[in-house]
Amino acid sequence: MAEKKWILILFLTFIIAVSQVHHLYMGELASIMLEKLQQWRKPFNNGGKNLAIGPNLTACHSSYGRPDLLVYCCPPGFQTPVPFTDFKFPDPSPVRVRRPAHLLNESFIAKYNKALSIMKSLPYDDPRSFLRQANLHCQFCTGAYEMLNRSGSELNIHRTWMFFPWHRMMIYFHERILGSLIGDDTFALPFWAWDIPDGMTIPDFYVDKSSPFFHSQRDFSHFPPRVADLDYSTDDNDPRFDGKEQTETNLAFMYNRMVSGAKKTELFMGCTYKAGDKNCDSPGTIERKIWASFTRRQKIRFFTLIIQISIVFGKFGGISTIGNWISTIPIGLISFFLFYDENLNLVKIKVKDVLDITKLGYSYEEVDRPWLNHRPPPSVPPEQARRIIKLKQNENPVFSSDFRRVLDGKLTVTVNRSVKREKVDEEETVVVYGIVVRGNEYVKFDVYVNLSDDTKMNPKFREFAGTFAYIPGGGRGGHDLKKMKLKLGISELLKDLKADEDESIWVTFVPRTTSCSNVSIEGIKIEYIK
Numbered sequence: 001m002a003e004k005k006w007i008l009i010l011f012l013t014f015i016i017a018v019s020q021v022h023h024l025y026m027g028e029l030a031s032i033m034l035e036k037l038q039q040w041r042k043p044f045n046n047g048g049k050n051l052a053i054g055p056n057l058t059a060c061h062s063s064y065g066r067p068d069l070l071v072y073c074c075p076p077g078f079q080t081p082v083p084f085t086d087f088k089f090p091d092p093s094p095v096r097v098r099r100p101a102h103l104l105n106e107s108f109i110a111k112y113n114k115a116l117s118i119m120k121s122l123p124y125d126d127p128r129s130f131l132r133q134a135n136l137h138c139q140f141c142t143g144a145y146e147m148l149n150r151s152g153s154e155l156n157i158h159r160t161w162m163f164f165p166w167h168r169m170m171i172y173f174h175e176r177i178l179g180s181l182i183g184d185d186t187f188a189l190p191f192w193a194w195d196i197p198d199g200m201t202i203p204d205f206y207v208d209k210s211s212p213f214f215h216s217q218r219d220f221s222h223f224p225p226r227v228a229d230l231d232y233s234t235d236d237n238d239p240r241f242d243g244k245e246q247t248e249t250n251l252a253f254m255y256n257r258m259v260s261g262a263k264k265t266e267l268f269m270g271c272t273y274k275a276g277d278k279n280c281d282s283p284g285t286i287e288r289k290i291w292a293s294f295t296r297r298q299k300i301r302f303f304t305l306i307i308q309i310s311i312v313f314g315k316f317g318g319i320s321t322i323g324n325w326i327s328t329i330p331i332g333l334i335s336f337f338l339f340y341d342e343n344l345n346l347v348k349i350k351v352k353d354v355l356d357i358t359k360l361g362y363s364y365e366e367v368d369r370p371w372l373n374h375r376p377p378p379s380v381p382p383e384q385a386r387r388i389i390k391l392k393q394n395e396n397p398v399f400s401s402d403f404r405r406v407l408d409g410k411l412t413v414t415v416n417r418s419v420k421r422e423k424v425d426e427e428e429t430v431v432v433y434g435i436v437v438r439g440n441e442y443v444k445f446d447v448y449v450n451l452s453d454d455t456k457m458n459p460k461f462r463e464f465a466g467t468f469a470y471i472p473g474g475g476r477g478g479h480d481l482k483k484m485k486l487k488l489g490i491s492e493l494l495k496d497l498k499a500d501e502d503e504s505i506w507v508t509f510v511p512r513t514t515s516c517s518n519v520s521i522e523g524i525k526i527e528y529i530k
C-alpha cells in the first residue's frame, strides 16, 4: 500500500519539502566549506572558454516536476529582459541570528507568522509573494531555465556543487524579504534541527492547523510525536523503530553521511557542474540523504507549491576532512544567479559572494551535534564475523566483475581489493556502476560491507556503508531509463571491521523499495580517491 500513504523522506539535501517556504539552513559545515572556498579560486576555465553557469532569464519554459507532471513556474513577463544590479554586501549589523525551530518562543513565532501572512497576501506579480518565492525552487529544480549561451542545456542546481551556493542565496533573499515586510531588520529564519535528538520531530508550530505554516496536504502520519526517519524509504508507511531506536539510528546515519562516508569532496558534494554538463549521475552524500516530507495522495505539485521548510545543521566543528575539501573543490565561483531583493530590485549574485556568511550579515545559534562523534560499532566482533563469513563463503558465489544483476532480493557480492596500496590519504571507495532505474520510480537500497548477521541490518552498525536513493526528478525525458552510479567511502569502516588487510570484502545490497525488482546493476568495483 505504498501508493496510499507515503511521506517521502528523501535526501535532496538539507531540505525538507513541506508546504511553506520556511527554508533551508545550510549550516555551519557549509559555511566552513564555502568560506574556505575563497582560497580555491579555480573557476572553470577550459582553454579560455567561459564555463560559468548562469540562467538565461528570457528562456523559461514549462518543465517536469515529475515525469507525469508538467508544471509551469516561470515568472510573468519573463520574455522581456529586466535590468539588474550587481550584488552588494548588506550592512554588517544588525546580525540576523537563525535559531533552531524547536527553541522558538511565542513572540518570535507570532512575528514570523505575521511576516508570512503578509507575504502570502501579496499578488503573484509581486516577486516577493509567497508563490513566487516558492517557484524559485521550482524553476531551478525542474529545469525551467536554460543556461546562458547554451540554449538547450537545462539549468538544474541539485546533485551538484551548485547545491549549497544556490540554496544559500535563495534563503538569504527570502529571509530579508520577510523581515522587510514587518519592518524588522533583525528577522532571521528559523532552522529545523532534525539532526539532533531534541529537534527530531516536526516542530510544533509547523503543524498548527490555524497558522500560515500549515498545509492540509501534508501527511499527518509523520506529525509529532513520530520521530523523523532520516533513512526513510517510500515503502515504509509505519515507523520502523520506536522513538528511542529511531533517534539512535538517525544519529548513526548522520555520522555515515557527514563524517565517515564523506571524506572526499566528490563523495560529499556530488558532481562538479559547468556550462554544458548534463544532469549528474552520482550525487554526493549530502543530497542522497536529505529527507523531504510530503504526500503523494493529492498529487501535490511536488516541486512547485510544496516548498521547503528550513532545516538543518548548526554547529559542525571538528570535521577532520575539511582540509581535503579545501584543496580539491574547483567550484565555479563566477557562476551566478539572479534574485529579487526586499526592495524589488533584480540582483545578480555570484557564487563567490556567498562564501562568507559573516559578510552576508547572519549567523546561527549554536547547537550540539552529537552525531559528530557517533561512530558506530561492528554488529558482530570482527574475529567472529570472519569465521561466520568463511563458513558462508560457498553460499555467496557471486563475484564482482560485470555481474549484471536485477536487484529482486538481497544480494551479496565478493569484491577483490588491492591491499598493497599504502597511500594513506586515499579513500577506498566502493563504486556501484550502471545502476539502471526507471525515471518515474522511487528507488532505494542500502549497502553493507561484510555483513555476517542479517538480523542486524541497521545504520547503527558499522557494516552499513550507505544508501542509494533515486527520486523521480524533473527535466526532460523523465520516463526514460536512468543510469546512475553510487560511490561509498569505506576506509574508516574497513578499519573498524578489521577488514582493511583482507584481500576481498563482501558487499551486500538490501532493497528498501519493491521497485528495486526493476533495477539492474552492471557491476561493482573498488576505486581509490585522492
Ligand SMILES: *[C@@H]1O[C@H](CO)[C@@H](O)[C@H](O)[C@H]1NC(C)=O
Pocket: 099, 104, 105, 106, 107, 108
Ligand atoms: C523570543 O526570542 C527572540 C529571539 O528569537 C528574543 O529576541 C526575544 O527576546 C524572546 N522573547 C521572549 C519574551 O523571551
Ligand SMILES: *[C@@H]1O[C@H](CO)[C@@H](O)[C@H](O)[C@H]1NC(C)=O
Pocket: 050, 051, 052, 053, 054, 148, 149
Ligand atoms: C555569454 O556570452 C557573452 C558573449 O560572448 C559573454 O560576454 C558572456 O561572458 C557569456 N556568459 C556566460 C555566462 O557564459
Ligand SMILES: *[C@@H]1O[C@H](CO)[C@@H](O)[C@H](O)[C@H]1NC(C)=O
Pocket: 056, 057, 058, 059, 147, 148, 149, 150, 151
Ligand atoms: C536567451 O534565450 C533567448 C530565447 O531563447 C535566445 O534568443 C537568446 O539567444 C538567449 N541568450 C543567451 C545569451 O543565451
Ligand SMILES: *[C@@H]1O[C@H](CO)[C@@H](O)[C@H](O)[C@H]1NC(C)=O
Pocket: 399, 400, 401, 416
Ligand atoms: C579475485 O581474487 C581471486 C583470488 O585471487 C581470484 O580467483 C578471482 O578471479 C578474482 N576475482 C576478480 C573478479 O578479479
Ligand SMILES: *[C@@H]1O[C@H](CO)[C@@H](O)[C@H](O)[C@H]1NC(C)=O
Pocket: 382, 383, 385, 386, 387, 389, 414, 415, 450, 497, 498, 499, 502, 503, 504, 505, 506
Ligand atoms: C570480510 O569478507 C571477506 C569476504 O570476501 C572475508 O574474506 C574476510 O575474512 C572478512 N573479514 C572480516 C574481518 O570479517
Ligand SMILES: *[C@@H]1O[C@H](CO)[C@@H](O)[C@H](O)[C@H]1NC(C)=O
Pocket: 438, 441, 514, 515, 516, 517, 518
Ligand atoms: C516495474 O516496471 C513496470 C513497468 O514500468 C511497472 O508496471 C511495475 O509496476 C514495476 N514494478 C515494481 C515492483 O515497481
